[in-house]
Amino acid sequence: MLPKLLVFISAVTVLTGAVQVVAAPLVLSFIGASTDKTxxxxxxxxxxxxxxxxxLLWQTLRQAPVGPEPVFWCGLxxxxxxxxxxxxxxxxIFSGLALGVAFFDLVSGILIFTYWQKLKIKT
Structure with a gap:
């Protein structure tokens, strides 16, 4: 179950990262930050x-066997x-709304490291 959840988290990370790339000013204004060019x-x-x-996390989780090293770095x-x-x-710099992003990343990191620990035990 945990690997499937992490695949979902990796997909959300790719999607939201891509939105930041193409619409950075819009996302910045949404979280209450400065939207200048810099x-x-x-x-x-x-x-x-x-x-x-x-x-990287998505591709790593879809391979067999899953190597612990990329999982570790994605957790970091x-x-x-x-x-x-x-x-x-x-x-x-950001409004309190951005704490939702921080919480998602914190929980994701904890879940990724939980899975990484399981991978380390297997190897």
Whole structure:
């Protein structure tokens, strides 16, 4: 069940990252952040990395056997994203609405590391 949930999380990560790439100013305004060219550019770059890590997790989970290394790095990405968004809210860069994003990334990171632990036990 956990691998299927993680495949879903990876798909959501790819989708939302792609939206950030193509519509960074819109997403930034939705979460209450500045929408100048610089912030939009860097937010789109973050979206690109979301696509890459989400795609890596998706592809890794669909292979057999699943290697623990990419799962580990994808878990770190999710926990790092949760911390970065949380700090953005704390520092007034994003509105409190962005805490939902941070919570999703935190829970995703915990689930990914739970699965990673299971993979490590098997190897």
């Amino acid at each position: 912030s939009a550019h860097f937010f789109a770059i973050i979206g690109m990395f979301m696509v890459l890590f989400g795609g 990405q999710k926990l790092g994203a949760a911390a970065a968004v949380g700090l953005g809210v704390l520092n007034g």
